[in-house]
Amino acid sequence: MKNDVCYSDNPVKLVAISAGVSYGALGTTHHSLHDFAALRAINNITIVAPADNFETEQAVKAAIAHEKPLYLRFGKKDMPYLGDADKTFAFGKGRIVREGTDLAIIANGETVYPALLAAQKLQEKLGLEATVVSMHTIKPLDTELLEQLAKNGRPIITVEEHMIYGGLGEACASHLFQKGYHNPFRIMAIPDEYTVTGSQGDIFRHYGISEDGIFQSATDLLNN
Template sequence: MKANLEVFSETLQALAAQDRQVVAVTSDSRGSGKLVPFGEKFPDQIVEIGIAEQNLVGVAAGLAAMGKKAFAVSPACFLTARSLEQIKNDVAYSDNPVRLIGISAGVSYGALGSTHHSLHDFAALRAIHNLPIVVPADAFETEQAIRYAAATDKPIYIRFGKKNMPDLGQSLSPNFEIGKGRIIRAGTDLSLIATGETVWPCLQAAELLAEQGISAQVISLHTIKPLDTDLLANLGAAGKPIITVEEHSVHGGLGEAVGSYLFQQGFFVPFQIMGFPDEYTVTGSQTEIFDHYGLSGAGIQGVALNLLNR
């Protein structure tokens, strides 16, 4: 098990060793962003801005405009709130290929409370044109996403948390492609669609449901924008219940994106969004918060049973 953040750091170092145009720009996140080894190996390929996220994005956009492969690394809660205007204007509107890396996303900071949660970033960035949103679930997806980001000449936002994540193993969709979901586990009775660190509890829920004779398909929809509409159309046509699970508000994120597509295309299936409700968010560790809001194997299992029994 390894944190996606560590995989990001290792992959970025490998890329920087091959290409001097790869530059990390960070807002006092050398430690929390696992960039200490990067800075030691490539001191002339890292820029520390300090706690000034607006400047972080502006500097990264300037470097990108001059041909650098700029990775702007900062806690997702600050990167996508404090510097939202710079993301909109300097990156997406100006079509500067900045690789926006939101670390410690969702509730990864846990006990630091809602000031350090990023439960808004999908909603905010989905509304900004020309900005794909990618949320890797494990080491494989993280490495592939970072390599894609280094190769593309377009802006992109990638976010992940701090928790050690198990390898999802050999999925039925072994390839990684932006805009295409990966079927991690086959199933015929319902589909569990998740992104990022919520894919793993969906797999745990599928195991629990299997003990009750229920076959649940698990999908890692690592790209929230653009959506894999071909996959969603197939699920809609099958007519089976669908549950989306995300480390984000239930408003404006993965669930609403999936539900909007299905409804507008005329697919009417039993559907449930799981995420964080519009209420005061409790404080605790990531595991405690997940358990509180039902984003656990048992919690997802219970929602699935209720949806199937409707």
């Protein structure tokens, strides 16, 4: 990828399937949790993880027209449609799937839907309104939207099906801190360990990147 694709500026589209913990029951040897970190370190590549069929369709169409190196990351399971709140799609531009003023939850890929469910639960149980963003493009990151979300000082949570190091969360935290933002911030991802074995849902619940886990983390962050 570094030499033959990116350095040579070849318009290769690398499509990854069953990423993250899609092959949950096969164990940690079959869990792909380091791709964002490895590829973000390479110059001249766009990194995209769609969250539903709408984003997937748009990403494939955009990939065909994209004349630069591109990495498309897909999971394995059927994902629910995220709704009509934002029907636009462009590489490098996050998609707001729910508007709120109390906190922001930024996710990508198959973690966007549990983030949306957690936001709905926050509203129903606590009367809190959370913005949910599908940050489908990891690189280039939508820093304009990120700063917009941070301006009112509200807490920010990032959620990803990736190792806690080198992914969406660290990309967002690095940019915001260097720009002088100090929002309460939490990265929800897979910790630095060999992952447990189980279904994708089991693993999400174990590491707290499920609906209930995100709800609890948001509640704790707001109460601190």
